[in-house]
């Protein structure tokens with residue numbers, strides 16, 4: 325199918341993009357990498373009247389360090405995040421997850437900001453930045469505001485970003501030296517959207533798990549912190565008994581969606597399996613016994 329008719333403007337500055345967003349309201353749509361937006365237009369799942377192309381806005385590109393915080397411009401392409409030395413050194417969770425984001429051609433155009441703004445429940449980046457306690461910087465004509473990742477993802481493709489705001493930057497605390505991270509997902513083929521997935525970040529001393537944060541994606545309508553599972557895990561030695569307790573607790577955290585990729589029961593089972601594997605890996609990476 326072909327896209328419906330739309331007008332197109334290439335924004336010349338962030339302020340220009342914001343003016344256009346204010347002017348067109350919910351009929352205006354930001355065009356970043358276009359890897360999700362263009363397919364939805366071609367399938368006529370959305371019909372905005374104005375596409376606001378931000379690809380010329382260099383202020384929104386790049387990765388830098390601000391003290392202990394990694395700052396990633398919203399328009400930074402997935403491939404740039406994947407090849408960044410700063411990300412490899414300071415955000416190993418993101419470095420581990422990025423090869424799972426789609427395929428090379430899509431990573432060459434798609435942007436981290438587009439992925440986070442879209443909030444596809446099966447996307448890897450929203451789960452990772454939630455696990456790492458990131459802050460999203462959005463800008464509207466009234467100025468900038470910062471939104472903790474925990475408050476950003478509201479539901480299926482729904483976020484705390486207002487329609488007339490641009491996501492401009494993602495600020496992610498560097499991984500601390502005493503912490504360990506693990507990213508795992510299950511997809512039918514490498515590069516497909518996941519059916520189940522987990523981003524784990526915390527510390528393990530000996531076999532004892534502390535401050536571990538478990539974030540689940542793909543099975544829920546948004547990236548979801550496993551609050552009960554975390555409570556059953558932290559302060560415990562990682563053992564078969566703990567694994568069972570965590571898995572039972574996880575049933576109170578997740579309400580998987582049944583869809584073409586599988587039933588709710590199957591996805592809950594997969595998330596339990598991934599939790600066990602993630603914690604085995606976390607203990608091993610921290611130098612423990614598993």
Ligand SMILES: Cc1cc2nc3c(=O)[nH]c(=O)nc-3n(C[C@H](O)[C@H](O)[C@H](O)COP(=O)(O)OP(=O)(O)OC[C@H]3O[C@@H](n4cnc5c(N)ncnc54)[C@H](O)[C@@H]3O)c2cc1C
Pocket residue numbers: 353354355356357358359360361362363398399424425426427430433434435436437438439441442444446447448449489490491492515516517518
């Ligand atoms: C075949 C295929 C497989 C894929 N597999 C995966 C996968 O496994 N994992 C995964 O995570 N993704 C996957 N994707 C999606 C891909 O990662 C997209 O690049 C990403 O979701 C959107 O980024 P984009 O820059 O292309 O955004 P666009 O398509 O340009 O925009 C997406 C949406 O976000 C809005 N938007 C974009 N940038 C901003 C901004 N800065 N501020 C406010 N709103 C903004 C747009 O208005 C639009 O509504 C896949 C895509 C395809 C086509």
